Amino acid sequence: MTTRIEMYGARVRQARILRRMTGKAVLAEMGWRGARQTRLEQAEVTALDADTAARLAEVLRFPLEFFTTPPxxxxxxxxxxxxxxxxxxxxxxxxxxxxxxxxxxxxxxxxxxxxxxxxxxxxxxxxxxxxxxxxxxxxxxxxxxxxxxxxxxxxxxxxxxxxxxxxxxxxxxxxxxxxxxxxxxxxxxxxxxxxxxxxxxxxxxxxxxxxxxxxxxxxxxxxxxxxxxxxxxxxxxxxxxxxxxxxxxAPAAAVAEEVPKVVSLHNLVPLKLKWGISLGALLRHLSESGLIDSHRYDMLRRQLYTRINPATGHTWGRTEPGWDARVPEQPxxxxxxxxxxxxxxxxxxxxxxxxxxxxxxxxxxxxxxxPAPSTTPSDNSSIAGTNQRRPALSAAAVPGTIALARGNVVDFDRFRNERRA
Ligand SMILES: [Zn+2]
Structure with missing residues (x-):
């Protein structure tokens, strides 16, 4: 008597989809015909003989236990x-x-x-x-x-x-x-x-x-x-x-007090860095919250998406001022x-x-x-992974300058002048 192994259909389907295989490809690999794969996937449980079960697990490159564990x-x-x-x-x-x-x-x-x-x-x-x-x-x-x-x-x-x-x-x-x-x-x-x-x-x-x-x-x-x-x-x-x-x-009520009288891309950078939100999103948010008028919004948006960031060759909209001022968050x-x-x-x-x-x-x-925080946090460079449990901002927001994660400080005015040139 051969051993039979009960395979969950939902598991078979899941493994196939995660391997980005079509049902046809599995049929071909298994030497099966017709609707056998579909039937297998749609049934709650199907008992396969041990060799076939092992072969299917091999084709789908999942441990056999995956298929025998209820989803x-x-x-x-x-x-x-x-x-x-x-x-x-x-x-x-x-x-x-x-x-x-x-x-x-x-x-x-x-x-x-x-x-x-x-x-x-x-x-x-x-x-x-x-x-x-x-x-x-x-x-x-x-x-x-x-x-x-x-x-x-x-x-x-x-x-x-x-x-x-x-x-x-x-x-x-x-x-x-x-x-x-x-x-x-x-x-x-x-x-x-x-x-x-x-x-x-x-x-x-x-x-x-x-x-x-x-x-x-x-x-x-x-x-x-x-x-x-x-x-x-x-x-x-x-x-x-x-x-x-x-x-x-960036709750509008809190940001309202900090919005400069005459808003420019330049003077929004400190706000961007403080609240951790892109200039693109911030502009839209200020406009939708009635904190800047639509005329100024259109103008600043146009600036953001047409001017070229000389450091990257892309528009400021794609790599904004401050794009490298913080270490990207990780779960x-x-x-x-x-x-x-x-x-x-x-x-x-x-x-x-x-x-x-x-x-x-x-x-x-x-x-x-x-990765796990290092046990000896010898430096405070705030590289992802060396932070303690509650990571802090990687660089302080300095008005008029952009503190870069690599330790450089770049003057935004210089960029502006280069753009004008
Ligand atoms: Zn969505």
Whole structure:
């Protein structure tokens, strides 16, 4: 009598999608015909003989235990909180959904071993306005209403929101992502709720290297999580999440007192650095909050997006003044819990634990996480990873100058003069 192994259909499907394989490709590899793969994926459980089960696990490059473990998280592609650009294919949305599911199950595994921070986000009425929502979020997370948020990702993780930063090139699917194949993914991030009861908020970011964009995307996704629990399907909702992001980072009531009488790009830089928000977003925020008039807004916007930053050759809109004044934020919760639960500081160190996920997928989960703080913080250069638990700003905002992370100080006036030349 041969041993039979019960395989969960949802697991087979998940593994195939995460490997970016078509059902046809699996059929061919397995030497199967017809609808066998589809039937396998749609059945709750199918008993396969041990050899076939092992062969399928090999084709999909997942440990056999993955297929025999009941699935926990469920995320439908339609419930991802982002408005997918038209170019996003159904396959791509499925991939993003299954990636979230996999992270969700991994979080459950960690939570069983050591309880994750409880979720501390406000429950909002459907009609809550953006400013009230941002105020409520700050209050629930224990932040004052009128101070800058030095490290937003950390605050969210403390409030129980898991943040994953995907690698530029995923090891698990072997695919080049947005680096050369920008058409596939135009969004900067997405969010959803995972876990057995769908109550763990999860934000998944692309590996962005701009500190402004990371903070703003995290804040934008929090907006979706709080305001659009039922899904995102309109441009209005996108704009709402964006207004929420700016208001969370730089509450208009607090910023109002600091807005110069005659606003220029030059004199907004200190505000940008203080509140940790891009000039592009700040300009729009000031305009929407009635703090600058539409004429000035149009003029400054035009300046930002047409003038060239001589240091980078791009417009100031793309690499703004202060673009390298802060170290980009990185999440830490996942890496921290892996250390806590498994005494591991890398995916490779998880191998002896015989977890149900393949090593390359675990590596993708941990790709963008901030490494453990050094035990001997000998320098205070604020390089990511050497910071203590609550990281600080990397450089002070000095009016008229831009303190660079590398230690240089560049005079913004010099840039302006070069531009005029
Ligand atoms: Zn969005």
């Amino acid at each position: 926990v998280s469920r995320v439908a592609a339609a419930s991802l909180l982002f408005r997918a650009p038209k170019a996003t294919s159904a396959t791509e949305k499925e991939y993003l959904a299954q990636f979230a599911v996999a992270v969700g199950d991994f979080l459950e595994e960690l939570n069983v071993r050591s309880q994750l921070p409880p979720v501390k986000l406000p429950a909002l009425d459907r009609r809550t306005g953006v400013a009230a929502a941002a105020r409520a979020a700050r209050a629930r997370m224990g932040m004052d209403a009128d101070v800058p948020i030095p490290y937003l990702t950390y605050e969210l993780e403390r409030a129980g929101v898991a943040v994953v930063m995907r690698a530029r090139r995923t090891k698990s699917s072997g695919e080049l992502n947005w680096a050369s194949d920008g058409a596939r993914e135009k969004h900067l991030g997405y969010s959803t709720r995972v876990g057995e009861y769908g109550d763990r908020p999860l934000i998944v970011l692309r590996a962005l290297d701009s500190w402004e964009r990371i903070r703003w995307t995290v804040a934008h996704e929090l907006g979706h999580l709080l305001l659009h629990a039922d899904g995102v399907n309109s441009k209005d909702q996108e704009e709402e999440a964006s207004r929420f992001a700016s208001e969370l980072l 830490r919760l996942l890496a921290k819990w892996v250390e806590r639960c498994f005494h591991a500081t890398s995916a490779a160190m998880l191998a002896p634990r015989r977890l149900i996920w393949p090593a390359d997928l675990l590596e993708d989960f941990l790709a963008g996480q901030r």
